[in-house]
Structures are given as structure tokens and as C-alpha cells.
Amino acid sequence: MNLDARSIRHHLAEIIGSRLAADWDIRIKPETVSTNDDALILAEQDAPENTVIFAESQSAGRGRRGDTWVSPPGVNLLFSILLRPHTTVGTWTRIPHLAGLAVCRALESSFPTLPRPMLKWPNDIYLDDRKLAGILVESRACKDQAPAAVLGIGLNVNLLPEQLPDEIRTLATTLRSHTGHLIERNALAAAILAEWSALYPAELITDFAIIREELRRRAWLKGRKITVVSGNRQISGNAIDVGPEGELVVETESGALENILSADRVIW
Numbered sequence: 139m140n141l142d143a144r145s146i147r148h149h150l151a152e153i154i155g156s157r158l159a160a161d162w163d164i165r166i167k168p169e170t171v172s173t174n175d176d177a178l179i180l181a182e183q184d185a186p187e188n189t190v191i192f193a194e195s196q197s198a199g200r201g202r203r204g205d206t207w208v209s210p211p212g213v214n215l216l217f218s219i220l221l222r223p224h225t226t227v228g229t230w231t232r233i234p235h236l237a238g239l240a241v242c243r244a245l246e247s248s249f250p251t252l253p254r255p256m257l258k259w260p261n262d263i264y265l266d267d268r269k270l271a272g273i274l275v276e277s278r279a280c281k282d283q284a285p286a287a288v289l290g291i292g293l294n295v296n297l298l299p300e301q302l303p304d305e306i307r308t309l310a311t312t313l314r315s316h317t318g319h320l321i322e323r324n325a326l327a328a329a330i331l332a333e334w335s336a337l338y339p340a341e342l343i344t345d346f347a348i349i350r351e352e353l354r355r356r357a358w359l360k361g362r363k364i365t366v367v368s369g370n371r372q373i374s375g376n377a378i379d380v381g382p383e384g385e386l387v388v389e390t391e392s393g394a395l396e397n398i399l400s401a402d403r404v405i406w
Contacts, residue, residue: 140212141166141192142324149328154335162331163189169211171198173218174276174290181220181278181286189220192327213296215327219334221287225343227277230287231399232342234261234273235353235384237289240333241271242356245313248329252316256358259377259386260400263293264358268311270294291330295321346383353380359406364388366396367403 139145143164151159163186170176170193177191195211209216223230241263242255256264263271271293278286294312302310313321341349354360359377366373366388373396379387385397386404 139322139324141194141327145324146192146327146331149325150331153328153332158335161188165189165191167191167193169193169195169197172196172290173216174274174288177218177220177288177290178276178278178286181222181283181288182280184280184283185220187220187222190217190331192217209292209294210297210301213301215291215293215295215323215330217327218288218290219331221289221338222284223287223339223342224284225339227285229342230275230277232346232349232384233275233287233289233338235349236337236341237273237275237291237334238263239349239352239356240337241273241291241293241330243333244326244329247333248326249313249317252313255356257353257356258358259380259404260384265311265313265316267358269306269309270311270313293326293330295323295326350380350382350384353384359386359404362406365405366398366401367405368398368401373398 143166146164147159147162150162173191173193173196177189180189193216196209196216221233238257238261242257245252245255253266258264261273262269271291274290276288280286294310296314297312299307299312299315357380360379362377364377366386373388373390375388375390377386378389381387381397383399385399388396388398390396
């Protein structure tokens, strides 16, 4: 089944109620260059928060560091949510963590028999030690509006394992591989939006301690020996914890603790 705004809103209303579901402006594109680019343009055109753009196909979808997100048409969830957080920019680093939890919670409620979804810091969702989804948050200063953030999510849903590129086939996975059947994407999209609504904006501006505990339970890197690349700097050691703002805590070979807020790459 194709993505359909009415169907997504119907499923969303069943979860969070018709009044809250009506606050979402849900847009579907058969094809686009990048839903994040589309949302950034809408941000400059004074589009409101809770505008979400889904695409059946992207010609230049991207992840962090400009990596390409490969997705055949009509099988996955590729979408971007326009945000206008009324908080200090310093709290915006929480957005990808909240988004990761929203996806994990939606997967668990929709597919109770799945393995536990985990979060690979800072922006990937893993299932059985393979990447299932990625998150990209970008910001934009707007001329006549408050600054905007765009939350982009790419989730492998009905992709067959043999459709994955050879170079990532042993590194990535899909929901269909785990469930053995086609998944109704409109219902799953609504479940993710519902979980996001429960987390944002409240958890962006309130105490992050409860969220941190869930991040710790889902920390895929915890206990692994890693190297974090950030600019010209490399930090090697053991990933031991998640910090109070979602930072990765690494114990280096010298025994020092490094709290890393962002990185270009993590090697394990």
C-alpha cells in the first residue's frame, strides 16, 4: 500500500485522539530529492511545527557526513519533521536521542516479538546488531521566524535483504527480514509520530534524567572498544556510559573519562 496522508492521520487519531492528530500537517511526495531539503525550504516559508513530509522515493537522501541513504521506491519510511523548538539551542542536541527513542518505542508497540531495538550513538537504530534506521537533524536560521530544526528519519521497512547494496548487506537489516511479511507503512508511520508527540516538546525542556536512563538501557556501543573521530582528533577506549545530555562517555586507555557530545565517526 502506498503512503497516504488520510490513512496516517486516521491511525494517528486512534492512538493520540482526533484533536491532537489534527495538529499534524502530513504531506506525501511520490518522489523528491530530499525530505530534509523540502522541510528546510518550508521552514523559510513560515510553515508551522508539526509539518511532516514523507517521500516514496528520494534521489539524494542523506545521512550524517553526507552519506547516501539507499532506498528503492515504495518500500521504506523516509520522512522529515519541521520543528521550531522554543528552547535554547543548547538543548537541541537532545533531538536525535528523543527521535531514536520514539522509533524504538513505536517498533516495540507495533511488533512485540522483535528483538529489542537498540541505539547506536548518536543517531542509528540497530536490530540484532545491524542498522535498521538512521536519523539526521539539521537546523536553519529563518529570516522572520524563530530558528528551525528538521528531523529526518530513514527506516528500512519492506526492503528485501537482497535489495540492500552488497557493501552494506552484512551491516544493515530490514523489518520485513524479521517479521517475514509486508508491513503496513501508514500504521507504522502513525505509531512513530505518536511516540514523537509523547516525547516532544516536553522532554526537550524538562529534566532529561528519565530519558537518559532509557538511553543507557538501549546503548548499543556500551562495553565496546571504540575509536571516536571528531575533526582531527581521535579518542580510543571503551564506551562505558551515556552522559546527562546524551553524550557518549569513553574511558580512554589512560583511564581518563571523555564526554563526547558529537562526532564525525565511530569505529568499533
